[in-house]
Amino acid sequence: MPASNVMWPVPLQRLTPWYPGQFGVPGTDSDRGLRQDSNGKIIWVDPNHADAHDGKDGTNPDSPMATVAGALTKCSAYSGDVIVVAHNGFWTYGNPAEARYLPIQESVIVTVPGVRIVGLAPPASLGVPWVPTANSATCITVRALDVLIEGFCFWNAGAYITTTGILAEWNAPTYYGENVVIRNNFFYGLAYGIQVDYSWNNFIEHNSFQGITTAAIHNPSVYGDPDYLTIRDNMFTSNAADINLPDTDHCLIENNRFLDVTAAIVVLAGDQNTIHANAIQGNPAGTNNYINLTGGGNNLVSDNWLACANGAEYNLTCSDSTSGSWVSNHTTTGDPILPPT
C-alpha cells in the first residue's frame, strides 16, 4: 500500500475485503489489491523494493516487479490494466544517501492499447523520476492506441544527448501510437520532452517543461504531421524551443504559460489551428520568438497575453500577416487590431 502521504493521481478503487477474487486475474482476491476496472489489474513496479523481480506477477504491492518493461508484458489490450510505478528520490537536487534512490532507467515501447502507466509520487513531487539509458534514448515510445502516461519526472540524469521523454508514433500498419493522454508530468534537461509523429488526437495537459535543449513538444516528421492535438495548461520555462510543430493542422493550443522563451509557439505552414489564452514572456526584441505561424493559413490567434509592446515589438515577436485571424490579443501597450506584419 502507498504510504500515508502518497496520493493517487488517478481514482483507484480499493477492493472491499469481502470482494471475491476474479478467476484468472492474480491478486484480485487480496484485500490489499487495487483495481480500476472490472477486468483490469494493477501491476506494481518498484525497483527499490527488496524483493522486486520481473518473475513475479506484480499484482501485490508487497511483491512488485522490477521494471516497467516487465510489467508491460503482463498487460492485455483494453482490459483496464494500470502499471503503477512507486516513487524514488533520484533527482538532480536530491540526497544520494537517502533510501529509495534507484530511478526508473528504461527505454520501453508500449504496444498494448488501453494501458495506463502511472507514477505514484508524493503530493509535492515533480513525479516519479525516470531517466534515459543512453544517448538518443527515448524513455517511453508509444505505438498503441489509447495509452495514458501520468505522474513522471523525465529528466536527463546522464547528460546524454538527443534524449526524448515520450514519443508517440503512428504509421499504420506498423505503429498505432495515437489518442495518447500525457498529463501531470515534468520534463527536465532532455533534448525533447514529447515528440509526436503522425500521431493525432493526443491530449498533452498539465505538464511542465524546463531546460529542454531542443524542443519541448516537437514533430520529428519521420512519418507525418501530428494533427488534432490538444495542448493546454502546460508550463514551459527556459527551453531552447517550446512548441515546434511544423505542418500541423487543427490543433488547440490553449491556456499554456511560456516563461523566458526563445521560440514559444512555432507552427510553420500549419492551418486551422487555434492558439488561445496563452501567456508568453521573453525578449520583446526577439525575432518571431513568441508566435510564429509563417506559411500557414486560417489559424485563429486570440486572447493571448504577450510581454511586448504593441507596434514594432508585436510585429517583431510574432508572424505573420497571412496566417489567419489575430483577435483580441494583449500587449503591454494595448490590443493590436491587425495581425503582425
Added chain:
Amino acid sequence: MNKLAIKLEDEELAAKLQAAGFNNPSQIRDASDKELKAIDSIGSATLRAIRAKFPKRG
C-alpha cells in the same frame, strides 16, 4: 477515411499514392516530382495539388 485522404482532401488521389508505396506525408515530401509523376494518372496539375499540401522537403 484514411489519414492521407484527410490530409489531401482527396480519397482517390490518396489511394493512388498509397498503391504506389507513398503511405505517409513524409514519404511524399521526400519524393521527387519525377517519382510522383511516374504514378499512373498523376500529371502536372495533380502534382501541383499534391505539392500544395506536401511541399518537397529540403
